[in-house]
Amino acid sequence: MSKINKQDALNYHAQGPAGKIEVVPTKPVSTQSDLALAYSPGVAEPCKAIAANPADVYKYTAKGNLVGVISNGTAVLGLGNIGPEASKPVMEGKGVLFKKFAGIDCFDIEIDATDPDEFIRIVKALEPTFGGINLEDIKAPECFRIETALREQMNIPLMHDDQHGTAIITSAALLNALEVVGKQIDKVKLVVSGAGAAAVSCLRLYLELGVKLENVVVFDKDGIITPARTDLADMQLRFATTRPISTLAEAMEGADVFLGLSAANVLPAELLLAMAPNPIVFALANPNPEIDYDLAISTRHDIIMATGRSDHPNQVNNVLGFPYIFRGALDVRATEINEAMKLAAVHALAELAKDVVPEMVNQAYSDTTLTFGRTYLIPKPLDPRLITTISPAVAKAAMESGVARQPITDWAAYEDELRGRLGANQKLMNRIISAAKANPKRIVFAEADNYKILKAAQTLRDENIAYPILLGNHDKIRQIAQANNLDLEGCQIIDILQEDAKRAEYAELLYQKRQRRGITLYEGRRLLRERNYYGSMMLETGEADAFITGLTKDYGKSILPSLQVIGVEDGVKRVAGMYIIQHKKGPFFFSDTTVNIDPTAEQMVDIIGLTARAVRFFDAEPRIAVLSYSNFGSNPGDLPDKARRATELAKQRYPDLILDGEMQANTALNPQLLQEQYPFSELAQKGGANTLIFPNVISGNIAYKVLQEIGGAEVIGPVLMGMRKPVHILQLGASVREIVNMAAIAVVDAHRGGKGL
Numbered sequence: 001m002s003k004i005n006k007q008d009a010l011n012y013h014a015q016g017p018a019g020k021i022e023v024v025p026t027k028p029v030s031t032q033s034d035l036a037l038a039y040s041p042g043v044a045e046p047c048k049a050i051a052a053n054p055a056d057v058y059k060y061t062a063k064g065n066l067v068g069v070i071s072n073g074t075a076v077l078g079l080g081n082i083g084p085e086a087s088k089p090v091m092e093g094k095g096v097l098f099k100k101f102a103g104i105d106c107f108d109i110e111i112d113a114t115d116p117d118e119f120i121r122i123v124k125a126l127e128p129t130f131g132g133i134n135l136e137d138i139k140a141p142e143c144f145r146i147e148t149a150l151r152e153q154m155n156i157p158l159m160h161d162d163q164h165g166t167a168i169i170t171s172a173a174l175l176n177a178l179e180v181v182g183k184q185i186d187k188v189k190l191v192v193s194g195a196g197a198a199a200v201s202c203l204r205l206y207l208e209l210g211v212k213l214e215n216v217v218v219f220d221k222d223g224i225i226t227p228a229r230t231d232l233a234d235m236q237l238r239f240a241t242t243r244p245i246s247t248l249a250e251a252m253e254g255a256d257v258f259l260g261l262s263a264a265n266v267l268p269a270e271l272l273l274a275m276a277p278n279p280i281v282f283a284l285a286n287p288n289p290e291i292d293y294d295l296a297i298s299t300r301h302d303i304i305m306a307t308g309r310s311d312h313p314n315q316v317n318n319v320l321g322f323p324y325i326f327r328g329a330l331d332v333r334a335t336e337i338n339e340a341m342k343l344a345a346v347h348a349l350a351e352l353a354k355d356v357v358p359e360m361v362n363q364a365y366s367d368t369t370l371t372f373g374r375t376y377l378i379p380k381p382l383d384p385r386l387i388t389t390i391s392p393a394v395a396k397a398a399m400e401s402g403v404a405r406q407p408i409t410d411w412a413a414y415e416d417e418l419r420g421r422l423g424a425n426q427k428l429m430n431r432i433i434s435a436a437k438a439n440p441k442r443i444v445f446a447e448a449d450n451y452k453i454l455k456a457a458q459t460l461r462d463e464n465i466a467y468p469i470l471l472g473n474h475d476k477i478r479q480i481a482q483a484n485n486l487d488l489e490g491c492q493i494i495d496i497l498q499e500d501a502k503r504a505e506y507a508e509l510l511y512q513k514r515q516r517r518g519i520t521l522y523e524g525r526r527l528l529r530e531r532n533y534y535g536s537m538m539l540e541t542g543e544a545d546a547f548i549t550g551l552t553k554d555y556g557k558s559i560l561p562s563l564q565v566i567g568v569e570d571g572v573k574r575v576a577g578m579y580i581i582q583h584k585k586g587p588f589f590f591s592d593t594t595v596n597i598d599p600t601a602e603q604m605v606d607i608i609g610l611t612a613r614a615v616r617f618f619d620a621e622p623r624i625a626v627l628s629y630s631n632f633g634s635n636p637g638d639l640p641d642k643a644r645r646a647t648e649l650a651k652q653r654y655p656d657l658i659l660d661g662e663m664q665a666n667t668a669l670n671p672q673l674l675q676e677q678y679p680f681s682e683l684a685q686k687g688g689a690n691t692l693i694f695p696n697v698i699s700g701n702i703a704y705k706v707l708q709e710i711g712g713a714e715v716i717g718p719v720l721m722g723m724r725k726p727v728h729i730l731q732l733g734a735s736v737r738e739i740v741n742m743a744a745i746a747v748v749d750a751h752r753g754g755k756g757l
Contacts, residue, residue, distance in 0.1 A: 013089060020092045021099075021106070026062075057128075058333065062105060067326055068130040069094045069108045070123055075139035075162070075197075078286060084110035087137055094136055094161075102323035102387060103421030104330065106134075116142045120149045127154050131330050134322065135160040140197040141233035157329035157337045163201035165318035168325070168342055169378060170259065170282055170306075171205050172349035173314060176377040177304045181278035183256060185210040189276070191251045193290055194262035195220035195236045202259060203239050208343060217241050217251040221262070224251070249274070256280060260290035267291040269299045282306045284316050304374050313375035320378060321345055324387050327418070328394030332404035344397035348390045352379050356462045359455050359736030368451065368484040388415045420584075428580065428587050428618055429716065429741055436465045436747035441545035443743050444538050446531040447552050448472035448493070454486050456739035461490045465740070466747050469544055471496055471531040496534045503528040506537040514564055532558060536565035539725050546746035550729035551739070555594050559720070562727040572722045576607045577729075578614055579704045579717035588669075589615050589622070589691040593700035594718045594729070604646035605653055608693055610721040612657055614757050615691050617749075625668030625689035626650070626661025627699070632678060633662075643695050658686055661693070665703070668692060716741050721757045726750045 013019065028034045036042050046060035058064040073087030088110050095106030109126070113119045123133060123146075133156065135147060147160045159165075178185055190211060192199055195218050207213060218225045218239045224247075225232065227240045245251050252258070252271040260267060260283040267290040272279060281296060283289035286308040293312045296305050306314035325345050329337050357370040361383050370376050379386060392411060398404040408414050416430065443460070445453050448470030454477065457468035468491045470477060481488050496503060507524035510533065519527070527533045531549075538544040539562075547566075550558035559575075568575055577594030580587055591611040596603060608624060615622040626647045630640035643662030650659055660681045667673055674684035683689050694700030708715040716738065720728050726749040728742050749757050 020089075020096050021108070058131075063129070064131045064330060064333065065103070065105055066130050067098055067104050067106050067132045067134055067330075068123075068126060069098070069106050069134045069136055070111060070126075071109075071136040072111050072113055072119060072138060074114060074137070074142070076137045081139065084112050091136060094134065097319050098134075098323050098326070100323075101319060101381075102327040102391070104323060104326055114142075116145050116149075119146055120153070123150055124153050127156060130156060131333075132156050132326050133158040134326065135162075137162060138197075140200070141235065143197045144200070144233060144235050151336055155335045157326065157334045159322070159325065159337045160197065160201075161318055161322045163197040164205075164337075164342060165321045166198040166261070166284070166316065167201040167205040168321045168345050169316050169318060169349065170202055170284070171209055171346040172320075172353070173282065173306055173316060173377045174206065174257065174280070175209065175346070175350045176353055176372070177257075177280045177306075177374075180304065180372075180374055180377070181280070183278070186212055187215075188256035189215045189254060190217070190257045190259065191248070191255045192216065192218040192239075193248070193258070193260045193266055194218075194285075195225055195232070195239075196261065198284075199259070199261040200235050200239070202261070205342065205346070208339060209346070213239070217243065217245065219248055219251070219262075258282065258290075260284055262290060264288035265290065265292070269295050272296060272300045272303065275300070278302050278304065280304045282316065284308045304377070306377065314377045315381070316378070317381050319381050320349060320386065321390070324390035325394050327387060327421075328391035329398060331391065331406075331414070332395045332398045332408060333406040334398040335403045335405065338398075338401055338403060340397045340401040341394045341403075344393040345390050348393035349378055352383070352385060352389045353377060355385075356459060358383065358385065359452075359459070359740075362455075362736075368455070371485050387418045387421075391418055428582070428620070429744070431619060432741075432748050433463075433465060433744045435751065436744040437463065439747075439751060440464055440466050441747045441750040442467045442469055442543075443546045443548055443746055444469045444471065444535040444544040446471050446535045446547070446549035449476045449480065450551060451480055451484055452734070452736050452739060453551060454481055454488065455484070455736045456743065457491050458486050458488060459736070459740050460743055461488075466546075466743050468492070468743075469494060469538070471535055473497075496531060497529065499534075503534070506534065506541075509537065509541070510565065517564070519564075527561070530561065532561040533565065536562045536727070539727065540565050545750040546726035546728070546743075548728050548730060548739070548742060548746060550732065551734055552732070554732060555718075555729055558729045559595070559727075562723065562729075566723055566725050566727055568722050569724045572610070573606050574603060575720060575722035576610050577718040577720055578611055579700075579715055580618065580719065581704065581707055582714040582716060583707075583711075586690065587618070587620060589618075589620070590700055590704050591691070591693055591721075592697060593694065593704055594697065595720075596697060598696045601642045601645035601649060604642070604693065604695070605649045608646070608650045608657075608659070609654060610757075611691060611693065612654065614719060614721045617752075617757055620690060622657065622691045623683060623686050623689045624650075624657060624659040624661075624691045624693060625663055625665075625683060626659070626693045626695075627665055627668065628662035628695055629664060631663050631667050632681075639695050646693075658682055665692065716745075719745060719757060723757070726757075 029038055050056045069091045071087050071091055073084040074081045076082050076087045076090055091108035095108050098104040098106045111122055143160055150158050216239055225240045253274045254276050256276045257280045262285055264285050283291050289307045293307055296303055306316050308316050354372045361380050362368050395408055399407050443466045447453050449472040460466040460468055470491055470493045474493055474495050477493055507528045510524040511521040535547045539547040575595055576592040578589055578591040579593050592607045612622045626643045628640040628643040640662050647661035660683050668689040671688040674681055704715055707713045726746045728746050
């Protein structure tokens with residue numbers, strides 16, 4: 001866990017604007033007309049509609065996506081009872097997590113009320129405002145009474161996350177830990193240090209999963225919990241033991257699981273030695289656990305360990321649960337968060353940990369060895385699949401248990417909606433990947449002695465997107481795979497230097513193709529020792545369906561062998577490169593960004609034709625703007641003249657295209673500006689452009705790279721257009737996710753015989 005400097009933390013919160021959250025309008029408020037609609041007199045209409053039909057509050061207001069994070073500050077983090085004002089930074093932070101991980105808006109409300117009845121009355125009165133309530137940092141035993149009463153009285157989802165969030169995450173970890181060590185949950189002996197809200201909630205959920213009450217022993221700061229104790233609430237006394245033991249040392253004898261939700265360093269290392277083989281220890285006190293991680297690992301080499309810290313494996317972090325649980329509950333307008341929904345979250349989390357870890361998660365944690373086992377029991381908090389795994393599971397459980405008021409019928413559309421809430425709209429690639437899975441094809445990768453290619457190959461096989469063919473040295477590939485925990489089963493590996501007969505055959509074919517273009521038979525044999533030529537020839541001869549290269553070499557060197565071996569499609573004069581820009585406003589298409597350095601107006605027309613076809617390949621209707629630094633002749637110059645001429649010629653050749661130019665980029669992308677200043681443009685009536693044709697490769701290349709680095713957009717590509725067969729050249733240094741996306745595109749391109757792009 002990184003060390004936090006006190007002043008850095010204070011400066012972070014104080015820098016303008018102070019705090020961590022703000023209110024941002026979701027509708028235009030730039031004109032007097034907008035203001036009249038947002039407030040008086042226009043606001044009267046939704047008010048009247050809601051008065052007539054209260055359920056319309058979800059249609060006309062933010063209630064359905066709004067959670068109240070509510071606390072009285074009586075049990076904050078490890079700080080204790082610090083009061084409502086001092087708890088506000090924590091509640092703001094909780095709101096940030098809701099927004100970041102699940103797209104849920106929050107108001108934090110700090111209540112100056114320690115009396116449970118008063119607190120209950122205040123929160124109950126807030127029900128019309130919120131779609132859900134997250135109770136936070138309320139001390140035990142009052143928190144039990146407060147949550148129970150509010151659940152009974154309110155008809156919106158409500159959860160005290162300190163209790164149930166920890167319970168859900170540790171339950172998933174417990175199920176998987178027991179699977180790893182081969183123990184049955186109804187047989188394990190459990191020792192718990194701590195009897196607060198989180199511990200009690202964990203125990204209640206563990207019993208639901210199969211732990212036997214007679215196998216549980218609980219301690220708090222005053223000792224073991226037995227029926228003789230008179231200082232405890234009924235919820236705590238439920239877990240009292242009658243076993244003839246009195247000390248933690250006695251309880252740990254033969255124990256299978258230790259759960260710590262108490263204080264630092266309360267578990268001596270020697271007590272680990274008394275536990276059963278393959279002990280499971282969840283030491284969750286923060287920031288310092290009940291036993292130091294390194295000490296525990298060195299004491300018992302067979303231990304499975306989890307903590308609340310991010311610098312150790314198996315971090316139990318409530319952010320794995322609460323954003324996605326509320327997301328699922330809100331999306332079906334659940335009346336509560338019940339046990340069925342919590343258990344659904346548990347099992348969804350546990351199962352997700354067994355799936356192959358996405359490369360973006362590996363990159364985020366600088367760990368390429370994440371795989372289900374002792375040091376990876378639960379997913380990482382930055383795993384983007386959490387929202388599409390947990391939220392649907394919770395929503396389904398709400399429907400099946402009868403607490404959903406708005407059932408979901410189209411689950412595929414719901415998953416797209418979940419991604420869209422995070423600004424990660426993957427609809428386009430979802431369609432491509434689904435199509436690829438329906439009919440996987442053979443893809444040759446030229447640079448298989450690279451971790452990213454091998455990780456992508458594993459993903460492609462695991463997800464049944466493609467059948468990878470890997471060109472490279474067998475020993476080196478296996479060494480990389482072993483070092484990074486990669487499973488390449490089902491991937492064909494070819495060391496071309498060991499394929500003398502095949503290289504000779506390919507060299508003869510290359511010579512026949514290029515003998516009048518300067519390639520002798522001797523030169524052909526030399527070139528076939530290069531993987532880009534060998535891979536291109538595999539595609540040309542039908543021994544593969546697509547070819548991908550370019551990860552480690554510049555674009556020009558990577559594309560040349562394919563141009564010589566495969567060539568361009570019949571009727572096409574040139575190839576071009578296009579990037580897909582995935583933005584929260586939708587997909588945009590940039591062309592040419594990689595191939596044609598400074599095309600003429602006539603050549604730009606060819607690029608426009610290729611691009612329009614490629615955009616349709618991705619199930620979008622191209623709305624094309626030919627770009628310049630001028631708007632419809634507003635500035636003279638060779639470049640505006642070229643763009644204007646290209647537009648005129650393209651309209652003649654492709655009269656059915658939605659196309660205009662020359663224009664500046666902001667003009668093309670701003671429908672309001674188009675309508676106000678250039679209403680004559682066809683793009684003004686079509687919502688602006690989604691496809692941008694750049695006048696030269698310099699401008700296109702700069703534009704997509706700026707967006708990729710600082711524009712909050714995901715970039716897919718470059719998509720190579722105009723080749724006779726599916727060939728795609730990766731961006732130098734592309735990520736694993738980008739490689740997988742390009743492979744899926746190549747598979748679908750192969751479905752169409754390479755004529756789609």
